[in-house]
Amino acid sequence: MPVQPTFPGVYIEEIPSGVRTIVGVATSITAFIGRAPRGSVNVPVRIQSFADFDRVFGGLSVDSTMSYAVQQYFLNGGTDAVIVRVHNPSAAGEDDLATIAIPSGGGTLTLDAASPGAWGNNLRASVDHHTKDEDAPVPDQNLFNLIIEEIIPGTDPIAVEATETFLNLSRDASSARFVTKVLAQESAFVRVRGAIPAERPDATPSPLQASGGDDGQPITDDQISHPDLEDDKQGIFALRKADLFNLLCIPPLTREDDIGPATRDAALKFCTDRRAMFIVDPPSNWNEARDVTDQAIGLDSLSLTNRKNGAIYFPRVKMPDPLLENRLEEFVPCGVVAGIMARTDAQRGVFKAPAGQEATLTGVRELTVKLTDGEQGQLNPIGVNCLRNFPIVGNVVWGARTLDGADRLASEWKYVPVRRLALFMEESLYRGTQFAVFEPNDEPLWAQLRLNVGAFMQNLFRQGAFQGTSPREAYFVKVDKETTTQNDINLGIVNILVGFAPLKPAEFVILKIQQMAGQVQT
Numbered sequence: 001m002p003v004q005p006t007f008p009g010v011y012i013e014e015i016p017s018g019v020r021t022i023v024g025v026a027t028s029i030t031a032f033i034g035r036a037p038r039g040s041v042n043v044p045v046r047i048q049s050f051a052d053f054d055r056v057f058g059g060l061s062v063d064s065t066m067s068y069a070v071q072q073y074f075l076n077g078g079t080d081a082v083i084v085r086v087h088n089p090s091a092a093g094e095d096d097l098a099t100i101a102i103p104s105g106g107g108t109l110t111l112d113a114a115s116p117g118a119w120g121n122n123l124r125a126s127v128d129h130h131t132k133d134e135d136a137p138v139p140d141q142n143l144f145n146l147i148i149e150e151i152i153p154g155t156d157p158i159a160v161e162a163t164e165t166f167l168n169l170s171r172d173a174s175s176a177r178f179v180t181k182v183l184a185q186e187s188a189f190v191r192v193r194g195a196i197p198a199e200r201p202d203a204t205p206s207p208l209q210a211s212g213g214d215d216g217q218p219i220t221d222d223q224i225s226h227p228d229l230e231d232d233k234q235g236i237f238a239l240r241k242a243d244l245f246n247l248l249c250i251p252p253l254t255r256e257d258d259i260g261p262a263t264r265d266a267a268l269k270f271c272t273d274r275r276a277m278f279i280v281d282p283p284s285n286w287n288e289a290r291d292v293t294d295q296a297i298g299l300d301s302l303s304l305t306n307r308k309n310g311a312i313y314f315p316r317v318k319m320p321d322p323l324l325e326n327r328l329e330e331f332v333p334c335g336v337v338a339g340i341m342a343r344t345d346a347q348r349g350v351f352k353a354p355a356g357q358e359a360t361l362t363g364v365r366e367l368t369v370k371l372t373d374g375e376q377g378q379l380n381p382i383g384v385n386c387l388r389n390f391p392i393v394g395n396v397v398w399g400a401r402t403l404d405g406a407d408r409l410a411s412e413w414k415y416v417p418v419r420r421l422a423l424f425m426e427e428s429l430y431r432g433t434q435f436a437v438f439e440p441n442d443e444p445l446w447a448q449l450r451l452n453v454g455a456f457m458q459n460l461f462r463q464g465a466f467q468g469t470s471p472r473e474a475y476f477v478k479v480d481k482e483t484t485t486q487n488d489i490n491l492g493i494v495n496i497l498v499g500f501a502p503l504k505p506a507e508f509v510i511l512k513i514q515q516m517a518g519q520v521q522t
Contacts, residue, residue, distance in 0.1 A: 018448045022432030022456040027350040027424050028342035030073060031082040031245040031276075032335075033236055034066025034253075035219045038119040039085045042234040044242040046082050050074045057083060058119060062323050063215065065251035069335030072319070073249070076339025076362045077346070082245050084238045086223040087116050090214045098213030099193065100125045102204070104171075107197030111148075111183075111190040113213055120213035122151050122161075123189055127201045131168050142172045144200045146179070148189045149207065164189055171196045218254045225266035236263075236270055246423070247341060248278045249334040258283050261303060268306040268403075275423045275430075277416070280304075280312040280403070281332035287368070289375035292384055299382055307403035308413040309423075313337050313385045315369035317361060317395075328365055333387060336361050340397055341420075350424050351465040353400035353417045353505040361387065361395040381407045385416075400505050418502045421465060429453060429498065441489050446479040449496055453477045457498065467501040475500040 003011045031044070037058030039045065047053050053070050054060075060067045070081060090096055098113040098120025113120025131143040146166045152159040164187055169179040173196070180192040229235040239245060248271055252258050264280065271278040285297050292298050292314060304310065313333045320326040337354070340361070344354040367387055371379075376386045376398065383406040385399030402419050404411040413419045432452065439445045457475045460466065466474035476499045483495040 018444075018451060019455075020432070020435050020448065020452050022428060022452055024424065024428045024456070024460075025244060025431065026080065027246055027345045027420065028078070028338070029080040029082060029245045030078060030247040030249060030338040030342065031084065031239055031242065032066050032070055032073075033084045033086060033224055033239075033248075033250050034069075035061075035064045035087070036066060036083070036085040037061045037064065037215065038115055038117045039083070040115055041085050041087045042232075042238045044082045044084050044238055046080065046242075048080055053081075053083065057085060058117070060323055063218070063254070065253075065255060065332070068321075068331055069249055069251040072331065072335035072363065073339040073342075076336050077343025078335075078339040079342055079346070082239065082242050084235075085115075086219055086235055088217045088219045088223050089116075090216045094214070096212075096214040096216050098123060098210040100190070100208050100210045102127060102201045102208060104197035104201045105199030107199065109171075109179075109197055109201045110193040111210075112193045113210060114187065114189055114191055116213065116216065118213045118215045120210050122153055123210040124149050124151060124207040125190070125204070125210075126207045127204045129200075129203050140170075142170045142175065142200055143168050143177075144171075144203075145169065146201075147207075148187065150189060162189075171200050218257070220253060221260040221263045224250065224259070225263040236266060239270070239274070244427070245274070246276050246420075247338050248276055249338055250278075250281075251332055251334060252281070252284070256284070264302065265305055268304060268310050271309045272306045275427045276309065277420060277423070278310040279334040279337050280310050281334050282312065282314040282316060284316075286314060289369065289371055289379060292379055293382070299384060304403055307383075308411065308419060310403040311385060311401065311405075311416050312383070312403060313387060313397070313399070314379065315367050315371070315387060317364045317387065318366040318368060319363050320365065330368055333361075336364060337397065349463055349465060351417050351421045351460075351463075351503055353415065355385070355397040355400040355416075355505070357393050357396060359397040360393070361397070364395045367395060383409075400507070415504055415507075418504060421502060425460075425498070425500070428456065429496075432456065433496070436494065441484070441492065441494050445494065446484070449479045449494070450477055453479075453496060453498060457500065460500075465500075465503065467503055473501065 003013045005011055039057040045056060050071050096116035100111040102109040111125060113123060126147040128145050133139050146169055148164040149160045150162045152161050166182060168177050169182055170177045183190055183192055224235045230237045233240050248267055250259050250267055267278045286292055316330050317333050317336060318328045319331055321329040340359045341354040344352055367389055371386050371388055379386055380399060383401045383403050385401055388398040389395050400416045402413055402416055405414040436445060436449060454477045457477060458471060461471055461474045468474035478497040483497050
């Protein structure tokens, strides 16, 4: 606020510059939803390598199509992922948690594995009473030590993979070391179930083994997109608890079963709401190019909605399966494609199409269908992106259209890079203009918005994100009395109009060759 002079002298006043730098958000954080051997259920967990996935979610599993998609994502250049594990109980009412029952005087202290799954059966617990006041005249009878071990099954002698040690735990709820709170906040392995017994746990002469954990049944669409999940933020809706994701992958429910139409539609709608792109996998019954155009089983039969925020890739890929003696197995391409998008964003920018000779499919040995130019000529005009194999170049992504990219739709969101650039700008400006909320709605605020949004757009222009040789040709930012009328001001509204000229990929390169006639001497 202005300085109030009270005595003769020099006063210093710091004047705000009005500069509030708008930082672009990440562009390739990929969310995966599916089954995993272990880990919290319906909780989005951000990881940054497949080693993180292995540690938190149990790594590759034959029953988890998601685990392979995550591995392929990081193999192809992905750097950030958000994982949502879903679980289908083995029976109605079952929680599938492994438990350890520790005798406690006349009662029992029951420990549950931190998450459902057969992995919990590898846990064992030991209790001793060598606490901090063991030698005191009157030792505290509430204190005990607890050791939790995760063993490697099938080893002789038994090998321990990881150990957690908790000293001076207490059964007293008023203690800072209350066992229920300490394990809930610090243990990756176990939680306390139910009430604490009247006496501390008995010392165990040998470790007590967990039992009862179960991996459950194969997941269904009901665990991913059922309408009842939305209110509880479960399944796909668990991503509401994640701050940001840009790409969404939902691998098949099992190796044989694709996700259903309701799940595809729910994913597309959710991505539209969250300014993200859904990478749609080809159904398992698309075995030839003609299947894609077949009215009964092809693209039209999928009845997709909210198409501008989705892209479909065909065919599926064949890669070595480390769990099956590295034999070639068929996988959906979503993880591979998401990794290529992340790699392209890092190397060139979100405005570059994730396709072309640079978009090589790392780790892919074969494609399930080897498409010809003529076959792609039928699929490209209907918005199906093809994976192709070319001599020397190898396997590459050879298409960059959204589901809205069919020629007959004439959509402005025809191309994946144009749509992703727009989503990036929307999310960045949404977050970067929050400072304007509740500010006085007049020219000083409008000038700040023009300055800061304009600086953000200028930075993109300098990176080569727009058409044109000058900023005037590439973009505009308008915030003034024309965009915000007096009636808008009375309603508390400030309108910011941002326009941009996107770069569209050179999808067709046409060479025109003409033979020059020799000069005739006359």
